[in-house]
Amino acid sequence: MTVPAGICKGVGVGGHICGGGYGPLSRRHGLVADHLYGVEVVTVDAAGRAALVLATKDGPHEDLWWAHTGGGGGNFGVVTRFLLRSADSDGSDPHLALPRPPANVLSTRVLFPITTEDSFVRLLGNYLAFFHQHSEPDDAYAGLYAPLSVRTTALGSTELLVLLDGDPREAHDRLKAFLAAITDGVFPPPLIEPLVRMSYFDAVERIYYPKAANSPRVKIKAAYLRRPYSAEQLRTCYRHMMDVSVIGESVLEFLPFGGAVNAVALGATAMPARDSFMQMLIHAAWRRPDGDEHFVTWARRFYAELYAETGGVPVPNERNGGSYINYPDPDLADPNWNTSGVPWHACYYGAQYQRLQRIKATWDPGTVFRHRLSVQP
Known part of the structure; x- marks a missing residue:
């Protein structure tokens, strides 16, 4: 299990x-x-x-x-x-x-050299459009998890990790169709590593996020997507990820959401994100304390420009799904960075917040348990 x-x-x-x-x-x-x-x-x-x-x-x-x-x-x-x-x-x-996990998964990595802004926009546009199209519960691609990572390197590179449930007999055909959709019109063509089949446990242990010896200093800003980014938002991503002053370990990540997550009725749990298809992370990472101000400012400006139309934060609407409380960002409660007029908790909890407040008053009347983004009485 x-x-x-x-x-x-x-x-x-x-x-x-x-x-x-x-x-x-x-x-x-x-x-x-x-x-x-x-x-x-x-x-x-x-x-x-x-x-x-x-x-x-x-x-x-x-x-x-x-x-x-x-x-x-x-x-x-x-x-x-x-x-x-x-x-x-x-x-x-x-x-x-x-x-139970799948008995086995098909896995590969796809490496895209980023040579032009137009190629970058085409690639991310293809990627977001595919998962938006396949975000419903019980979709044929519900067994596909393929996070996309854009890294800040001198030449620019994007990596797509593919983990696909290998049990269905159609798995190879689905993988082929997925890769064709993602690479359509992207130039130069990517490097696709040889396909391997292994247990889910081995895929996570050996391929996906092996533990680093020393973790970097990190600032994360996140958002849910209900609709794909516009071309202008994708160009914003390109400009910030090509910033040579943050070359190193910082990453722009897209993590596929939806599927069975969206099968649960809103209100059945306190988790409000039941209609999004993707999670985005601006993952600023650096090693030295004297880099704190530079990298945090870079992440803040990137996020603010990406969501300029909604006051610098992903205010829930037809395109945005707010953010994930497990990537807590105090900037959402700071009027210097959240100029939307919408309170921080609307991004994290939506309409669920008032019920959480009532439960807080019942079980923690003295607010013993509190932090910078805690539920307020």
Whole structure:
């Protein structure tokens, strides 16, 4: 069995699950929060007394369980145990309690040299259009996870990692059609590494994000996409990623979303992103403390220009889906960088925020658990 969780090896389950929890299998099996049956939580009452509370989907304390299905970590108490069970399981058979990973996956890497702005726009346009077209639950490509990474290098390069469920007999044909759609009209043609077939575990362990020896200093700014970026937004991406002053480890990433994530009704969990097809990350990374101001400013200006039409942040509308609380960005609560007039919590929680506030008032009346983007009473 498995859970459709993330792959960054330095991340623990505490905040990951509470924020929703997303990974390479989420398009097939949903978020981790969609498999969260209960939580055991240490809460603190108005008198400062701590108590251990069990909250489950079926009760007791269903509201406290709900708050942990996307309400973010550090808001309601200290979780000491997560109880995981899929919605279609009654718990009687442990072997059927959670989904199974694919028996094997087809994997390859596709390397695109970025020579011109037009070629870059064509590539990203193809990529976003494909996943927008294939974002519905039970789509034939729900078993495809293919993150795209644009790196700040001297010549410019973009890498597409492909992980495709290899069980269906049509897998090879689907992979061929996908690569044809992504590379259509892109010049020069990419370098496609030899296709390999391996277990899902081996693919994650050996191919996708092996743990680095020393992690860099990082600033992340994220957003959900409900529609593909415009050509002008893609040109904005090109200009900032070709900035020679940030050559190094910084990356612009696109992570496919949708699929089974969008099969869950809005409001069934605290996670509001049930109608997006893609997650975007501006991942500024550097090594020396004296680079803090330069790289953080670069990320802020990039994000502000990308979302200039909505006050510098991805205000939820027909094109934007807000942002993911597991990439917390205090800039969204700073009027210097969020000029939209829309509060930060609208980007992270949408209409779910008022219910989270009521649960906060019940279970943490003294706001013992707080941080820069915590749910306010």
